[in-house]
Amino acid sequence: MDSVVLFLLLSTFFTSSAQQMESNVSRGSYLTPGINSTWLSRSGLYAFGFYKQGNGYAVGIFLAGIPQKTVVWTANRDVPPVSSSATLSFSRDGTLVLQSTPEQTQIIIADSLGSTSAAMLDTGNFVLYNSDQEIQWQSFEHPTDSLLPGQRLLAGTELFSSVSATDHSTGIFRLKMQHDGHLVQYPVDTPDTAGYAYWGSGTFGSGDNVTLNFSPDGHLYLLNATGANIRNVTDGGYPTKDTIYLMRIDADGIFRLYSYELKQNGNWSVVWSSSGDLCDPKGLCGLNGYCVSNDTEARCVCLPGFEMVHPGNRTAGCEKSFNAADCNSKNEYNTYTMRELANTVWEDISYSVLSFPLKEDCKQACLEDCNCEAALFKDSRCRKQRLPLRYGRRQLTDSNIAFIKVGKSTPADMPKPNQEGHRLEMLIISAVFLTFGGMMLVISGIVFYKNHFWYRKLPVNGNAEVGDDVAPRSFTYPELEKATDGFREEVGRGSFGTVYKGAILNGQKIVAVKKLEKVLAEGEREFQTEMKVIGRTHHRNLVRLLGYCHDGTHRLLVYEYMSNGSLADILFTPEKQTCWEERKGIARDIARGILYLHEECERQIIHCDIKPQNILMDDYGCAKISDFGLAKLLKPDQTRTFTGIRGTKGYVAPEWHRKLPITVKADVYSYGIVLLEIVCRRKSVDWSLPEDIAILEGWAYHCFESGDLDQLVGPDDEVDKKQFERMVKLGLWCIQDEPSLRPSMKKVLLMLEGTIDIPTPPSPTSFFSVI
Structure with a gap:
């Protein structure tokens, strides 16, 4: 019986060893992006080969057996992604090489002449063997940003973070196992000195051959040259059944231990992290x-x-x-x-x-x-x-x-005198201009007073005109009732009231009269807000307020009439849809209007409700922003404000729901949603479509990431492909969850006009995810 047991034990041992040593890749084998793109481990959990990065492909090791194709190792990580025509070959001389095109120079992945076979092991280690089944090269000895159980970080070696969750090239943080026995985190390109460290193991002076080790139960620990444990980085002892672990220095500079339950088919969970303060990594925010x-x-x-x-x-x-x-x-x-x-x-x-x-x-x-x-x-x-x-x-x-x-900025043409004579000359000129200006001010005041220029009451049936340089005038309720023929023709309806078509100046000027119906609370607040906000603005891309009525309980606003309806009518009505060039112009018009509110007004204004229904079109196809009832007028020294949720579902920025301070970047988010609707000619949320494409922002990013933007273009829509891609990228930047990542409206306009480049955007909803 004892001999049988011994035989079974030996058989198990040799079988296990054979599985680890068995090759599934022979010389002459090759991979290409597409169907034949990876070499899988025996269990199918790990894969070595091509994975998608940006608009191309990189070579590395990733977990293929779970939904999140998590990358754990990248070859030549700072080489630009290759095209779909690239080839990865295990050459006849035993070298692993990557060639983007037949004309380009080969990139060496593993220089191991004499290797006869290779294997992707179930440990996540890719190895090359010689004819005696001895390891010639292995990925475990060349870590990038991650460690797997069984892998070690040797003295003098280090891990470097990736740029982001989707870009695995070298980032700005490193974790080094120093020769003095100290495991330390630094920014890149800094000396290995205490002044630059932001985390350390506290094992300085423990010897020159200390290694960081990783057990299958999530135990990270430091061993010295004699094999003695000198520090437990993590306690270990975590569940191992159907659970895998991964240790990584993330793009944000913190290194973490993750676990994944294979049976649950769930997400990666953080088991341990080197810091609980996300601002600990030095250099996270760059210079200044x-x-x-x-x-x-x-x-x-x-x-x-x-x-x-x-x-x-x-x-x-x-x-x-x-x-x-x-x-x-x-x-x-x-x-x-x-x-x-x-x-x-x-x-x-x-x-x-x-x-x-x-x-x-x-x-x-x-x-x-x-x-x-x-x-x-x-x-x-x-x-x-x-x-x-x-x-x-x-x-x-x-x-x-x-x-x-x-x-303090000075005009480019301001003289910069450095002589007493020049200074005296400038003082004299200034005194003359001040005197002249004072005289003109007095004369203007007299003229204004005599003619009651500001806020004079113009008769509806008179011959006086409402010019662009006249402030909003006051109407009585009977005047507007007559102007709208008893509020007969309704042209629009909102949450606070109804808009009617009317005519003033003996029927010569068509206007839109907004009748606020919730006067006691919301209506009064909207009335006062619109008067404060739009009454002091004047821009070709803002609907002009011509007058108002504050008569008893009646609150009405009189606007210029926009004959072509709203942007929603144009985008979502098939027979009214416009061509690509017209949609580009509309996107620029809206951006110019928002830029004026954010940066060019006397007081900064956050509109808070940018959506297609609030973008109106005039006779010439010019887009104008309307409906300022929810707008927020900031004080001179304000850049942000706290307020309850305003706006329309689907266009509201995430910070509203998180009760964070609101800035002009909330309008940028809404603009990003509208921009995607403009370029794709569809609603941001449309549940009549299949679930995976019903939400436009997620569908747009998926199509962009997969390089298949044609899916966003309708069959009858002729677009400039290059411009279309630029505008989709810009829309994705505008709807980033983190407000600071969204561009200012000034930069949005520059990007729209092609003045500055638009980089590749991260996922709007997963930029801060750890995996």
């Missing part, structure tokens, strides 16, 4: 930007007077948004101001350190020093710095104050 975190996300904010270099890449940092003359303390035309930023910490690269009892002294010292562009003040120490500032983050427990020197 600082990180602000809450429990669920990290947000990058620019220094005062700066803006994001690239709205889709927070690590690209921030650049100056102002123009200022060269610093010269004797130049009175060159003025600077110091902006204060409290509770932020930065890398200390000061060129001068001074002692001051008060922060105002530090502020003034930097202002008077042409070399100083920022100053850090803490504990009476004033550290003068030059830009750029690095590794910024908000830390409420830190008393550090940063002073940023911001130049």
Whole structure:
């Protein structure tokens, strides 16, 4: 009996070894993107070969046996993705090579001359063997951003994060197993010194051959040269039945341990992470930007007077948004101001350190020093710095104050005198202009007073005209009742009231009269909001408010009449649909109107309800934004506000539901949805379509990611393919979940006009997902 047991044990051992050593790839084998694209492990869980990245393909190892095709290793990760005509070959000499086209130079994946076979093992390790079944090369010895159970990180080696969840080229963070026994996280391109570390294992001085090891039960631990455990990074002992584990340094700079239950067919779950503070990784926000975190996300904010270099890449940092003359303390035309930023910490690269009892002294010292562009003040120490500032983050427990020197922009043609004579000449000219201006102001005041120019009451049946330069005039209720023939012809209806067609000026001018019906609460608020907001605006892409009625309980608004209805009528009515060039023009018109509200008004305005029904079309096909009843007029010093949810379902930005501060980026989100509707000529949500394409934003991203945008174009719709792709990409940028990733409307317009390039957008709903 004992001999039988021994035989069975030996048989099991040799069978298991044979399975691990057995080759499923022979020399001369090759792969191409498409049907024959991977070599699978015996169980089918892991695959080696081509996977989709951007608009092309990369080569690597990924989990093929689960719905989330999670990449765990990438070959030559900084080589651009290859086309569908590429070939991956296990050559006759035993080398693994990638060739994009027959004309291009071969890229060596694994240089292992003499290898006779290869295998994708169930451990996730891809190996090349010689004729004696000895390993010549293995992916486990060349990790990228991940480790799998059984894999080690040797002394002197490191993992590098990926750029993003969808771009597996080298990112900006690294995890290094140092020769001194210390496992440490740093930004890339920094020395291995404590000043740049943002996480460490605390095992400095433990020996020169310490390794990071990974067990199947999720146990991450450090062993020294003698095999002694010197530190448990994770406790281990997690369930192993039908569960797999993965350790990775993510694109956000934090390394995490994940688990996946194969039976559940579910999602990856975070078991452990190196930090609970998403702003810990240094450099997450790039130069001149600082990180602000809450429990669920990290947000990058620019220094005062700066803006994001690239709205889709927070690590690209921030650049100056102002123009200022060269610093010269004797130049009175060159003025600077110091902006204060409290509770932020930065890398200390000061060129001068001074002692001051008060922060105002530090502020003034930097202002008077042409070399100083920022100053850090803490504990009476004033550290003068030059830009750029690095590794910024908000830390409420830190008393550090940063002073940023911001130049006040001066017109390009403003003279920059440096002689007393020139200054005297400018003073004389200025005095003359001031005197002349004062005289004109007095004369204008007299004329306005005598003619009652502002808000004069014009008779409906008179001959006076309502010109573009006249402020909204007051109507009585009977006047508007007569102008609309008893509110006979209804042309539109909204949540707060009904719009009727009417005529004033003896029937010479057609108008739209909006009759607010919920007067006691919402209607009164909408009336006051529209009066405040649109009454002070004037732009060709905003519907003009001509008058109003505030008569007893009656609240009515009189607008210019838009003869071609709304954008919704044009987009969603088959017989009215417009051509590609006209839709491009409409998209630009809307962008110009929103840009005016955001950046060119006296007070910044957030419309809060951008949707096709609120975009009206005039006689000439010009699009104009209407319905400002939900708009938010910001105070002069405001850039954000807290308010209850406003807008229409399907167009409302995610931050409304999360009770986060609302900025102009909420309008950018709504515009992105509308833009996708314009270019695709369909509603953003249409449940009459199959479920997988009913929601436009998800369907659009799927088609973009798969390189099949033709599915978004109707059979009778002739579009410029290159322009169509640009506008889809722009729409996807505008609807990013994170507001800071969305471009400003100024950049949206530049992208629409082709002035600046549009990079590849991440998934609107999965940019912050960990897998």
